[in-house]
Amino acid sequence: MPTRKKKPKLAVFKFASCDGCQLSLLDCEDELLVLADAVRIASFAEASSRVLRGPYDISLVEGSITTPHDAERIREVRAQSRVLVTIGACATAGGVQALRNFRDVKEFARIVYARPEYIDTLATSTPIANHVKVDYELRGCPIDKRQLLAVLSALLSDRKPSIASHSVCVQCKLRGNVCVMVAHGTPCLGPVTHAGCGALCPTYHRGCYGCFGPAETTNTGGLEWALVAAGASHEDIARTYATFNAAAPPFRRAQEEQLVQIRPKEGRRG
């Protein structure tokens, strides 16, 4: 039935990122034209030259805040957005770029650039929620496009989106996978990682590496003995937590717990 109500405006904004999460929207090949009929795509630079002025009904925000300019820009985006949804590990946890948070960024610039003085960057990569109010978060590096569609269709029909916050283990059971850690002794972060990928890595016979970030309640201390029993060293475990959600507090704490156990040994050696 034709409706006279004005179609909602959808905008997509990018901060420091690989473009993968917004690409998930363009990867909805079967749904894209239908979605485009249901909304007005008001700003989506990766896909369109068209820019409509705000305010926007739904803004999808990809990427983390890594420059002084972006720290300003996200405030403008927030001011123009009725509902702001962050998409992906960069936007929700600082992403892989947050590895700089624990190191000397000036040293990084020297490693990469001959003229670091041309480079304007912050010492940290921080999630959007550290800067402005966020209404909903979609996890993952990258996000799962089915979850994106679920959130968009809920918002478009004025429903509250419902995203499961349990661990990858639950998805493994739903999928009927044999546990890679129990059956094959493969270290796996599934027990502490947020669901959403459909338990992909265990389905492909490898351990989960935590790209959806921490689940709602995690027991990383409890997982440690199982990882060690599976042959992982404290160094290995620390590195695994320090990837795509390194600055998410539960993963950051878990990494530090491992580093504490390594350092005394280093001290003895020195």
Added chain:
Amino acid sequence: MARTIKVNYLARVEGEGALTIRFKGDKPSAVELRIFEPPRFFEAFLRGRAYLEVPDIVARICGICPVAYQMSACHAIEDALGIRTDGTLRALRRLLYCGEWIESHGLHVFMLHAPDFLGYEDAIAMAKDHREWVTRGLGIKKAGNAIVAALGGREIHPINVKVGGFYRVPTRTELSVLLPALETALGDAEMCLDWAAQFEFPAFERDYEYVALRHADEYPFCEGRIVSNKGLDIDLHAYEEHFAELQVPHSTALHSVVRGRSDYQCGPLARFNLNFDRLGERARDAAERVEFVPPCRNVYKSLLARMVEIIQAFDEAIRIIHGYAPPDAPAIAVTPRMATGHGCTEAPRGMLWHKYTLDETGLVEDARIVPPTSQNQKCIEQDLWQLAPTLAAMPHAAATRRAEQAVRNFDPCISCSTHFLRLAIERED
């Protein structure tokens, strides 16, 4: 009259860039492709990581071509560790790469570039008048993504690529179920090439140095010598002796040049021009049917080269799947050792060169990555210098659109290009 063509935020490219062309009278006085995508320090993050983690980390450089990063990294690390993937594992890697070429080229041709030629601001507006072509394009892209998802686990940042092979190889059925969709999409791709060949291509030619891999008997994906139409023919280990990177103040990406010469072009048109004789019959016939044959010096026709490569990739993917029987092991066993290795593969946007130094336990001591968009950056600016007099004679809005279209010829992936390499400032003699 002084005038400036300025695009503050380039649309329909991946990542954040801007464009400025300044004129004094009818002559251009400055051309800047400004890349302001925040710097992304990947080479620094890689230090101290285990070699098995590298394919997962470098994938995050680019959401559009993660497979390319995974392939170049695997080949470089395998080079360091002294192993070679062969036979079925090698064929599966080619298959995965076919999927990425299709989805990446499909995205660019139908959603980012075709709207320029037909006068739309995006594919969605284009679909109002050309729905059947946009639908075919989405179908092509979906078929490419289906390959990546089946073999890699998911379309973006696949999880199944491992140094030495894969974590799990697919069953015959997991691949053969893809065949009907691939056959349909191949037929569609041939139709789409005929359609695209009728676009109006601006008359613009330049005597480019085209650089691409060249393999003894295949269209290049993961292996080959680095060759050019200006006489370059080197092993990929000699890359650093022949190419240099320069940092410029207006960009967080580095400019590449051939030492002793200047800018060069890599990507689909370079591959097409240098490897036309390595195309399969189906792709070559399709190209000849629309009279698209080398040498082609019109960079706007890179769109046709992408379409030909889509056909090539479908044709090859179908052949690989028909001949597939699962190997005994999903990966070759690997033992870490202290060594340096190089890898170079053909990302959808062009040559992607990696170099890693590992310590005796397999931790990365040093990494260097040269992405295609930083290699093409200087070439894009040179195109704009040459295009500028034509732009000066055009109405402002049309000139701006034409300049943006010229940038899009390269399908620049700006996010990719901003994580560069360590470099020294080089003086060109």
